[in-house]
Amino acid sequence: MKKTGIDSVEIARLAGVSRSTVSRVINNYSNVPPETREKVMQVIRQYNYVPNASAQVLAGKRTRTIGLFMIEAGHVSADILTNLMLASIIENASTLGYYVLTRIIRNTRDEDAVRSVKEIFYQRRIDGGIFIGAANREPFIEELVAEGFMVGIVDQELSGNAEPNRIVANFDNHGGMRLAVEYLHKLGHRRIGVLNGDMNRCSGPSKYEGFLAAMRHYGLEIDPQRVLPGGFSEESGYQSMSRFLDEGMPLPSAMIMANDSVAFGAIRALQEHGLQVPRDLSVIGFDDHPLSSRTHPALTTLKVDFADMMGTLTASLVRHIEGEETGYAPFSVRNDLIVRDSCRPIIFS
Amino acid sequence: MKKTGIDSVEIARLAGVSRSTVSRVINNYSNVPPETREKVMQVIRQYNYVPNASAQVLAGKRTRTIGLFMIEAGHVSADILTNLMLASIIENASTLGYYVLTRIIRNTRDEDAVRSVKEIFYQRRIDGGIFIGAANREPFIEELVAEGFMVGIVDQELSGNAEPNRIVANFDNHGGMRLAVEYLHKLGHRRIGVLNGDMNRCSGPSKYEGFLAAMRHYGLEIDPQRVLPGGFSEESGYQSMSRFLDEGMPLPSAMIMANDSVAFGAIRALQEHGLQVPRDLSVIGFDDHPLSSRTHPALTTLKVDFADMMGTLTASLVRHIEGEETGYAPFSVRNDLIVRDSCRPIIFS
DNA sequence: CGTTTTTGTGAACGCGTGTTTATAAAGCTA
DNA sequence: TAGCTTTATAAACACGCGTTCACAAAAACG
Secondary structure, eight states: OOOOOOOHHHHHHHHTSOHHHHHHHHTTOSSSOHHHHHHHHHHHHHTTOOOOHHHHHHTTOOOOEEEEEEEOSSOGGGOHHHHHHHHHHHHHHHHTTOEEEEEEESOTTOHHHHHHHHHHHHTTOOSEEEEESOOTTOHHHHHHHHTTOEEEEESOOOOSSOOTTEEEEEEOHHHHHHHHHHHHHHTTOOSEEEEOOOTTSTHHHHHHHHHHHHHHHTTOOOOGGGEEOOOSSHHHHHHHHHHHHHTTOOOOSEEEESSHHHHHHHHHHHHHTTOOTTTTOEEEEEEOOTTTTTSSSOOEEEEOOHHHHHHHHHHHHHHHHTTSOOOOOOEEEOOEEEOOSSOOOOOOO | OOOOOOOHHHHHHHHTSOHHHHHHHHTTOSSSOHHHHHHHHHHHHHTTOOOOHHHHHHTTOOOOEEEEEEEOSSOGGGOHHHHHHHHHHHHHHHHTTOEEEEEEESOTTOHHHHHHHHHHHHTTOOSEEEEESOOTTOHHHHHHHHTTOEEEEESOOOOSSOOTTEEEEEEOHHHHHHHHHHHHHHTTOOSEEEEOOOTTSTHHHHHHHHHHHHHHHTTOOOOGGGEEOOOSSHHHHHHHHHHHHHTTOOOOSEEEESSHHHHHHHHHHHHHTTOOTTTTOEEEEEEOOTTTTTSSSOOEEEEOOHHHHHHHHHHHHHHHHTTSOOOOOOEEEOOEEEOOSSOOOOOOO
16 A cells, blocks of 8 residues: 655645645635635645545544444345445435445344444544444443434434434334225225234334224224234244244234335245235235335335435434534334235125 | 543553553553553553544554445445445455445546545545446546555456556356356257347456357357347346347347346346246346346346455455555456256257 | 734644654663 | 663654644725
């Protein structure tokens, strides 16, 4: 690796001014006359001079870098949705003049991995961080928040009052469930079940509660036998549905899945048991996974605009870092019902 | 954002030694007696001290950060393979104690975007960078290499002699094409076509040449009518195949696609024309896209181990950065034929 | 023209850490 | 014990840049 390039003292010498003046030119100070500025800019352009980032940061500037931490037990890498979010964060940050340091944490019980993430903050490599896939109140994240680091988190339980340094972006799971149940109800479904997500992640309980509330709202009976445990992965959907079918439980007429991946898994299990969607079971997913429009049957789902969500979160984080925003009210993103082919109407006879 | 935390002078004071000694302890110098070392470590642990990265870098250390630049005209974000590579790079770098700064470049003709990428190097935010999806001899990358920055590039044409600071990882397209043609030939196919990739990317011409060589090797006729232009996206595969079919060209018995995405698109076009794979056309793809095992028909393809490839590239880049490796011989990764359901044997009558 | 205000700029300090150099203390040799 | 080598540590400098401060020159004012 080549040695460090030209520096500001050299630029100053070449332009016949002091280093202070060079700095003033670069940082757009007002008290430098146009001709001097131009003279300096000339030299800067000529020598392709770019200030050393480390030196700038050390001298009191921000790093203009945010950390992006993708937490998962396994297949974040293969998860298209996570990558959609990643791309959105990177591009939005870039637009705002920020850099993104990305890290994958396979397992939050891996102490080395967690320490390594904390060190990124303590080393001041970043001005703030975004966490995706974190469990509710992940201790090490709470520690970082308490230490005063600026953090954005997706999908976190709220404590009622806003907490400093903690920006949370949530899904409107209640609204989504309401739409799902409303739609199924309108189609004539009465025996509606749910395949829950990971109860350690905020959206798990949140979706379940939303489901209960929506069912009550439409005066529908909530049969515990139609409430399946699960996770947020395709595999968990497959497992859970397989077990359910193996036990010979009576099938509801419709079922709402924790998300689309879960729905894919569940549908695969159904097919392996000779059951068809939506003939034998109507299915609604969550997220609008890119594949949902291309599966057979195409999946009816509650779409989330992940790119928009991450754009908003990134922008908010940056504003907080730059001191332009001071509030910490959480925000949540709408679910939109996308009707495809995985639900059928019930004909009363 | 909170102010900077405790620093080494404070640690020195608390441990009753000089700052130099603290530094020696941290950097594992040998000339510090065990008791002094322990005393200092005690204080460091107690106050959770972590050295400031910017200061370390400024004082001559490496940034321990590599840049990851994903170049694409459009949908990198949705491209599962790119994300597979990304994950592999991040995790391998992390294992080696390196951080990854990620950036997406939608369009290399966007001068601002390109300048912004170059600045990341000139600002010394990174010790080196990896480029994915770059065209052959992308000028701004060549400039960076010429400037002495350490760069890893995927899929680049070789100049014969190794070039300093330029580590290239290639696909064994010739070997892959050989396997594909061999397999089709064994199945009895004689009229074999190819749907080419983007000719600006190294793999485009490379695959085409590999195809020609393999066909010649098996003594098969190369009919220009069976050579379709294309790109590396599903959309381009769809377009190219649609146009081909619309023109009423006679179908070969088998066709090799630039990659699996292209194959998906081409198959979709075939289906829309009432044609079935492999009944009416046998198809082989490249890459072994995660979806290839799940489509109908499941796609026969030439698998590339992207995770391994990126792991090797990342490790090599890091070794070069740390001066442990000095050679610049390119390496390429094998293709493995994965037989699935998209090719059928030809029965001679 | 003397005085005050404004404008322009360089010197100096600080950011936090690595490393070299000098020095003091301790250990060793004869 | 005198003289020399080794060991331990602190002081000092360097890294590259932002920013404050002081000061000089120029402009405005009376």
